[in-house]
Amino acid sequence: MIELEGLTKRYGEKVAVDGLTFTVRPGIVTGFLGPNGAGKSTTMRMILGLDHPTAGDVRIDGTHYDRLEDPLTCIGALLEAKGVHPGRSAYHHLLCLAQSNGLPRQRVHEVLDTVGLTAVARKKAKGFSLGMGQRLGIAAALLGDPRILMFDEPVNGLDPEGIHWIRTLMKSLAAQGRTVFVSSHLMSEMALTADHLVVIGQGRLLADTSMAEFIERNSRSYVRIRGPQRERLLDVLHQAGITAVESGDGSLEVDGSKAEYIGELAARHRLVLHELSPRQASLEEAFMRLTAQSVEYHAHTGVSAPPQRWGDDWKRG
Amino acid sequence: MAATQVVRSEWTKIRSVASTVWTLSLAVVVTIALGMLISALSRNEYETLGARERLSFDPTFISFAGMSLGQLAMIVFGVLVVSNEYSTGMIRASLAAVPRRGTFLLSKLTVATALAFVVSMATSFAAFFLGQAMLGAYRASIGDEGVLRAVIGGGLYMTLIALFSMGVAAMLRSPMLSLGILMPFFFLISNILGNVDATEKVGRFLPDQAGSRIMQVVTPPGDDTPYGPWGGLGIMALWVLAAVVGGYVLLRRRDAQ
Structure with missing residues (x-):
């Protein structure tokens, strides 16, 4: 269990993490979602005691990180940056971490096997691909067989097979009763793995909810209608008190109504329909709506003027 | 978390990168x-020296002349x-594994200093005996007064140079910045300050000038150090x-990156 209480990090004037309070519970995968620069990595570094919070508190199973005996046996983490000496072999990288926490040499061989790096264990890390580096980071996280696991953008750089592997791994770790906390900036990725969702934007908590509830609340359902007699269709819908919105490709979209009802309505008025389909807005759209106010770097589509104060935030990690 | 675990871990780190071997080998060979x-x-030039210069002829110190370059x-x-x-980002993994930063730094410095000590001592003795062999008739003997102290001192001097560099690097973090300050300082600035009359009195309190005094056996006439x-x-x-305390204080206070 990871408990954050009013966790805040300020770099000078800039607030990177702003009073975060939430709890990451065991037995499920908790997704930590936010656009780039939202403060996810900073939060994770504070959980590990690497960055000092400006205010607030974070505890691992009730204890401050720097009070943990052999912390790798309690919480294992994969951080975003590769963080491996390029001249050191995967084996020695893991061995020095294992030794610092009094773990047996045998554990190094076991985790190398788990992540599938046994064949290249003695090779220097500088020859590793992004995906292999990511696997080495995951091996380091698993080293102490910890009850809590934290992954920062774990699917970055992995091929489809690797992505499938890490998803299965996270789910099985949670199924074993462990706490799994995983960050991503991709809603679609979270939808496939996470049971619970913590969403932040510009360092602030935007949502702390179960995945099912988030989908329920945030996904817009609508009916898409297409037909040759568009004007009459609009009239009929209007008379029935239904607001239809014209979408770009000449079809109509109706929020909230049942497709069955619209179909019956059209039949009663002898209107030909070419399409009548119930739709759900993607979770990606829901996520973008939620964080729209807090995205740090907007792509100004269709706007010719350059963004104001561009480059002000370049220092932010 | 026992400190012995962390010391073992640091030993694994130091022996598993190539830079350890080549920097230390270079120090030994160059010195x-x-x-x-x-x-x-110096043996060939001895005949041409005046009486005053012969009085300050220090065969022990001469055999350590390579240290000025070897220390780099x-x-x-x-x-x-x-x-x-x-520079590699390993610090995050290291401090996540060993969150007590004092233990981390102390273990790292202990292992690296112990290794530097062994290599420096061996280098100092080798430089002395091989140097004396080159000096022929003008050589000093290890049994002469002050010579053993100078040879052991040479080993301590090199060890302290390494430890000083570790402390400075712990403060500055960047390898380029650390080397960019330390190399010209020890190779040029310290020598200039020590040899210009106006700054000589300050210059001799610099770490290398003060420390290298222990390798001198013969005090030159008129020396007022x-x-x-x-x-x-x-x-x-x-x-x-x-330098080490400064490195420790900054490591404790700063975010790890």
Whole structure:
């Protein structure tokens, strides 16, 4: 269990993490979602005691990180940056971490096997691909067989097979009763793995909810209608008190109504329909709506003027 | 978390990168080879020296002449041991594994300093005996007064140079910045300050000038240095202590990146 209480990090004037309070519970995968620069990595570094919070508190199973005996046996983490000496072999990288926490040499061989790096264990890390580096980071996280696991953008750089592997791994770790906390900036990725969702934007908590509830609340359902007699269709819908919105490709979209009802309505008025389909807005759209106010770097589509104060935030990690 | 675990971990780290071997080998080879060369040249020049210069002829100190260059490799060793953690991002994994930063730094410095000590002592003795062999008739003997102290002192001097570099690197974090300050400082600035009359009195309190006093057996006539061999090494040790404490304080206070 990871408990954050009013966790805040300020770099000078800039607030990177702003009073975060939430709890990451065991037995499920908790997704930590936010656009780039939202403060996810900073939060994770504070959980590990690497960055000092400006205010607030974070505890691992009730204890401050720097009070943990052999912390790798309690919480294992994969951080975003590769963080491996390029001249050191995967084996020695893991061995020095294992030794610092009094773990047996045998554990190094076991985790190398788990992540599938046994064949290249003695090779220097500088020859590793992004995906292999990511696997080495995951091996380091698993080293102490910890009850809590934290992954920062774990699917970055992995091929489809690797992505499938890490998803299965996270789910099985949670199924074993462990706490799994995983960050991503991709809603679609979270939808496939996470049971619970913590969403932040510009360092602030935007949502702390179960995945099912988030989908329920945030996904817009609508009916898409297409037909040759568009004007009459609009009239009929209007008379029935239904607001239809014209979408770009000449079809109509109706929020909230049942497709069955619209179909019956059209039949009663002898209107030909070419399409009548119930739709759900993607979770990606829901996520973008939620964080729209807090995205740090907007792509100004269709706007010719350059963004104001561009480059002000370049220092932010 | 026992400190012995962390010491073992740091030993694994230091022995599993190539830079350890090549920086230390370079320190050994340069110190000994340059010392032998200058010793051989000094033997040939002895005949041409005046009476005053012969009085200050110090065969022991001459055989350590290679250290002026060899210490640069020691500096690189000390800097890389610490700053590699930062330049590679390994520091985050290291401090996540060992969150007590004092334990982390102390273990790292202990392992690296112990290794530097063994290599430096062996280098100092080798440089002395091989240098004396080159000096032929003008050589000093290890049994002469003050010679053994100078040879052991040479080993301590190189060890302290390495530890000083580790402390500076712990403060500055960047390997380029650390080397960019330490290399010209020890190779140029300290020498200039020590040889210009106006700054000589300040220059001799710099770590390398004060520390290298312990390798001198013969005090040149008219020398007015206000400290002896061990006093000089003590001054150097204070510099080292300041650098290490500075590195520790900054490591504790800063975010790990």
